[in-house]
Structure formats: C-alpha cells, structure tokens
Amino acid sequence: MSFIPTTPNRGLKLRPQGQRYYFSTTRHFFREEDIPRLRALVPELMDATVASADDSGTSSQQIANTDIRSSKVGFIEPTDSSAWLYKLIGAGIAHHNQTYYDYAIEGIETLQFSEYPANTGYYKPHLDWGAGTIFGRNDICRKLSFTIQLSKPDSYAGGDLKLHSGRELDAATRETIREFGCLTVFPSWLLHEVTPVTHGTRRSLVGWVVGPDFL
Amino acid sequence: MNRSQFAVTRACFSPEECEAIRLAGDANLQDGSSDYTGVSRVSRVCMMSPSHKEGWLFTKLWTILEEHNRKFYDYELDYIQPLQYSVYDSADLGHYEWHQDWGSAVFDPARPEICRKLSFTLQLSAPEAYEGGRLEINYGQDYARESEFYLEQGTLISFPSFMLHRITPVTGGVRKSLVGWCVGPDYK
Numbered sequence: 414m415s416f417i418p419t420t421p422n423r424g425l426k427l428r429p430q431g432q433r434y435y436f437s438t439t440r441h442f443f444r445e446e447d448i449p450r451l452r453a454l455v456p457e458l459m460d461a462t463v464a465s466a467d468d469s470g471t472s473s474q475q476i477a478n479t480d481i482r483s484s485k486v487g488f489i490e491p492t493d494s495s496a497w498l499y500k501l502i503g504a505g506i507a508h509h510n511q512t513y514y515d516y517a518i519e520g521i522e523t524l525q526f527s528e529y530p531a532n533t534g535y536y537k538p539h540l541d542w543g544a545g546t547i548f549g550r551n552d553i554c555r556k557l558s559f560t561i562q563l564s565k566p567d568s569y570a571g572g573d574l575k576l577h578s579g580r581e582l583d584a585a586t587r588e589t590i591r592e593f594g595c596l597t598v599f600p601s602w603l604l605h606e607v608t609p610v611t612h613g614t615r616r617s618l619v620g621w622v623v624g625p626d627f628l
Numbered sequence: 629m630n631r632s633q634f635a636v637t638r639a640c641f642s643p644e645e646c647e648a649i650r651l652a653g654d655a656n657l658q659d660g661s662s663d664y665t666g667v668s669r670v671s672r673v674c675m676m677s678p679s680h681k682e683g684w685l686f687t688k689l690w691t692i693l694e695e696h697n698r699k700f701y702d703y704e705l706d707y708i709q710p711l712q713y714s715v716y717d718s719a720d721l722g723h724y725e726w727h728q729d730w731g732s733a734v735f736d737p738a739r740p741e742i743c744r745k746l747s748f749t750l751q752l753s754a755p756e757a758y759e760g761g762r763l764e765i766n767y768g769q770d771y772a773r774e775s776e777f778y779l780e781q782g783t784l785i786s787f788p789s790f791m792l793h794r795i796t797p798v799t800g801g802v803r804k805s806l807v808g809w810c811v812g813p814d815y816k
Contacts, residue, residue, distance in 0.1 A: 431740035433732045433814065481769055517816055539768035544631055551629040577766070577792055579727035602790050604766055626630060627788075627815040628704050 434513040435578040435603060438589055442505055442596035443561050443618075451563075451618070454495050455526045458485035461536075464545055482536045484607075485528040489618075498524065506557065506622055509598040516556045516600075518624035522547065525619050526563075529572050535609040538577060542601035547623050555601035557622035566591040569613030577604040602627075632700035633767045634774075634787035637692055641782035646752045649685065650804055652676065653713030653752075668725040671795075676711040676806070685711070689784070693748060693810055696786045703745050703788075705812040709735070716761050716795060716803040723797040726766065729789040729809055739813075744789040746810040755779040759800030766792040790815070 443451075461484045462475035489495050502521060510518055529535065541558045545551075560574055566588075574590055576582065576599055582590075590597050599605065601621060641649075656674040664671050676685075686708060697703055716722030729744045736742050749763055762775040765787050778785045787793065789809060 431732060431734040431743075433730070433743065515814075515816060537769065538766070540633075542631065543633070543767075544629065546629075554629075554631060577726070579725070579792055600790070602788070604768065604792050626702060628702065 435580070436576050436597060436599035437509050437513040438586075438598070439505060439509070439596040440589060440592055441594050443501075443563065443594040445593065448563065451498065451526075454489045454498065455487045456489075458487045458526070458528055460484075461486045461527070463539075464543070480537075481539065483529075484534045484536060485530070487526045489524040489526060491523065495524075502559075502561075502620065505596050506559065506598070509559075509596075510557065510622070513598070514557060514600065516622075516624055516627075518556055518622050519553060520623055522555075522621045522623060527617050527619055529569075529607060529610045529615040529617075531569070531610050531612050531614065533610075534572065534607070534615065536607040538575075538604050538606040540602055540604055541621055552625060553623045554626055555621040556624045556627070557598055558601045558603075558605075559596060559598045559620055559622070561618040562591065562593055562595050562597075563616040563618060564614065565593045569615045570611045571608050572610040572615035573608045574617075575606050575608060577606070630700055630702040632788075633791060634765050634785060635696045635700040636778045636786075637696070637784045638778070639780050639782040640692055640784050641688070641750060643754075643781060646750075646782050649713075649750075649806055650752050653715075653804065653806070656713060657715065664724075665720075668727070669723070670716075670720050671722045671724060672715045672717070673712050676713055689748070689750070689808065692784055693746065693786060697746060697810070700786075701746060701788065703810075703812060703815075705745060705810045706742065707811060709744075709809045709811055711806055711808040714805050714807055716758075716798045716805075718758065718760070718798045718800050718802065721797045721799070722761070722795070722803070724795040726792050726794045728792055730815075735811060741813045742811050743814050744809040745812050745815065746786055747789045747791075747793075748784060748786040748808055748810070750806040751779065751781055751783045751785075752804040752806055753802065754781045757801050758798050758803040760796050761798035761803035762796045763805075764794055764796060766794075 465476045541555045661674045729747045
C-alpha cells in the first residue's frame with residue numbers, strides 16, 4: 414500500500430505573512446450528480462476503529478472502541494476507477510495547502526467513506542495527529558485532515574463536525590461546514606468531533622494528507 | 629517520530645528557586661500588572677524580561693526546554709519570549725478557559741513568520757497551597773487524568789503551542805506559575 418502523491422506546492426507565499434488558519438472551506442466542492450459514481454466505489458461498510466497503543470507505547474493497532482467512536486466506514490482504494498476522485502481531492506488539497514497552511518506534504522492516505530446512523534453515530538473529541546506509523550514509515554504523520562459533506566443538511570439532525578480551537582465559530586460558518594458538498598480542511602492537530610446523530614444518517618468522505626513531521 | 633502532546637520534567641526547580649521567582653514576580657506585580665477579569669480568563673499577570681537579575685532563570689529554562697525539544701518535539705526554535713508570571717486567586721475564581729497559544733499574532737514585524745511553537749508552565753506553588761487550578765492539555769479522551777502527574781512544585785511542563793489547554797478555576801488558596809513560549813518560524 415502506498416499513498417497518492419500530492420502536488421509539491423510550498424513556498425508560493427499566497428497567504429499574508431503571519432496570517433494563520435485553524436480551518437478552511439470550499440463550498441460546492443463535490444457535485445450532487447457525482448454521488449452515484451462515488452457510491453459505486455464504496456465497498457461494504459464495517460465498524461470504524463481507533464488506534465490503540467500497546468503496553469510499550471511504541472506501536473499501535475486498530476480496535477473498535479465505542480467509548481470514542483461509533484460509525485460505519487469503507488475505504489476507497491486508489492485504482493483506475495477511483496482516479497477521478499483522487500484527482501479532484503488532490504487539486505482541492507493543493508489549493509488549500511498553498512493558500513492557508515504551507516505545510517510540507519507528500520500524499521493523501523486512502524479515502525474513507527463514513528456513515529453515522531441515527532442514535533449510534535458519533536466520534537468524540539480527538540486528534541488525527543499523533544504517534545504511530547503510516548504505511549510502515551515513522552518519519553511521516555498526518556498533517557491536514559479533511560471532510561466532504563455528502564448528506565443534505567436537512568436530511569439528518571445532530572452530526573455536526575465541531576472544530577475545537579478555543580474560538581466559537583459563528584452561525585454562518587457552522588452552516589457552511591454542514592452544507593452538501595462542502596470541503597472542510599484543518600490541521601490534523603486540531604481537536605475535533607462529530608456530535609451524535611439523532612435523526613437520519615450523515616454521510617461524508619474523509620481523508621488525511623501526510624508529510625514529514627512538523628518542524 | 630517526535631510527536632509528543634506534552635513533556636514533563638518533575639521538580640527541576642528547587643523550592644528555594646521557586647520562592648525566589650515568586651518574590652521577583654510579586655515585586656513586579658506591585659510595579660504594574662495586567663488584570664484579566666473577563667469570562668474566559670481571570671488572573672493577574674506581569675511580564676518578566678530577561679534582566680541580569682533573572683538571567684539564571686532563562687538559562688535554566690532554555691537548557692531544560694532544549695532537551696524537551698530534542699527528545700519530544702524537534703521544532704525549529706529561535707528564542708524564549710519575555711516570561712509571564714501568573715497568579716490565579718480563589719478569591720475571584722481565577723481560571724483560563726480552553727485556548728491555544730499558536731495564532732495570527734505578529735511579534736516581530738521584520739519576521740512575521742515567527743510564532744509561538746512550544747509553550748511551557750513552571751509550577752511555582754506547592755500543590756497543598758491551592759485547590760483546583762489544574763493545567764489541562766486536551767488531546768481527547770482521558771486528558772484530565774494526566775494533569776495529576778505534573779502538580780509538583782518546581783515541575784516544568786511543555787507542550788506544542790497548538791494544543792488546546794486551560795486552567796480550571798482555583799477554588800481554594802492561590803496558584804502561582806510562570807508561563808512562557810519558545811518562538812520560531814511557523815510549523816511546516
């Protein structure tokens with residue numbers, strides 16, 4: 414297994430010097446008419462897992478842990494038939510990274526389709542950044558995380574992606590993040606959660622951009 | 629793989645050293661302090677610049693923090709900003725709500741890429757001197773439990789400035805601490 418490389422794009426200095434972003438969004442990033450060919454790529458869903466460190470703390474394994482996370486997920490492997498999706502997301506990530514973050518990045522991990530059903534779906538506050546290896550390498554880590562909303566906001570209740578930066582997001586921004594097709598990108602060290610879904614089903618596509626450890 | 633969410637050196641400052649810093653800090657407070665009385669933050673603070681009198685303090689902090697950085701973080705760091713002596717008093721339920729130290733502030737107009745990267749706290753009060761007033765670093769599940777391990781007087785705690793953290797309300801006595809930030813070019 415390996416990851417799909419992203420465009421090297423550091424140093425373009427598009428963001429004003431000293432301006433720093435906790436998250437960024439692109440509305441209408443994913444089109445409704447592309448839902449069928451996306452769903453065709455999704456394998457049978459299984460229970461989501463979390464990393465659990467072993468006793469020595471040097472390695473971790475994936476286990477189901479409903480204290481933290483309860484949802485169904487399916488991984489979309491990079492193949493010829495999913496190339497269009499990786500290309501679309503690669504372009505979006507390259508844009509967000511050069512505009513807002515300017516991180517050294519290498520590639521995108523396998524995309525994850527997520528389903529949070531009513532009464533059982535949630536993901537408590539957590540970081541995506543942390544110890545552990547990615548594709549057997551310990552010199553890279555998750556640097557940017559992203560979510561693409563695939564459910565219409567009125568088709569489910571609860572299930573908000575909450576970004577905990579210590580600053581309250583205003584109502585308009587919270588609404589934007591919930592919009593169908595919206596791409597939300599944030600540094601993987603940002604504490605975040607998906608609040609419990611109380612009605613309907615929330616679907617999303619999530620992923621991680623990896624690169625050398627933060628310097 | 630240096631991705632620690634925090635690092636601790638227990639009791640690396642002696643009670644006498646903590647007392648000396650408290651005396652200097654309390655004297656500085658008399659000369660002028662910033663009083664935070666908002667909803668998110670209630671505390672009295674004053675800056676401690678590196679004068680020759682406190683030179684030993686910066687040298688000692690930098691020595692320990694450099695070791696933390698080498699073992700646990702590997703960040704490009706330039707220098708320590710002026711230190712902040714902080715007093716959280718139970719009389720007004722001193723506290724500081726969840727926040728990050730990393731952000732858009734420009735400290736040096738000639739070098740706008742400089743930002744806070746490694747934050748630290750030195751516990752100047754003995755744990756018996758106050759109740760509440762826990763420094764909590766939030767990385768998700770079980771974070772609160774960890775705060776019990778670094779209460780000891782003279783203990784230095786460092787953490788990446790992007791980590792969400794808070795001081796819970798002081799419900800008895802007074803908690804004194806020294807906080808500071810190592811700055812460098814933004815994370816990349």
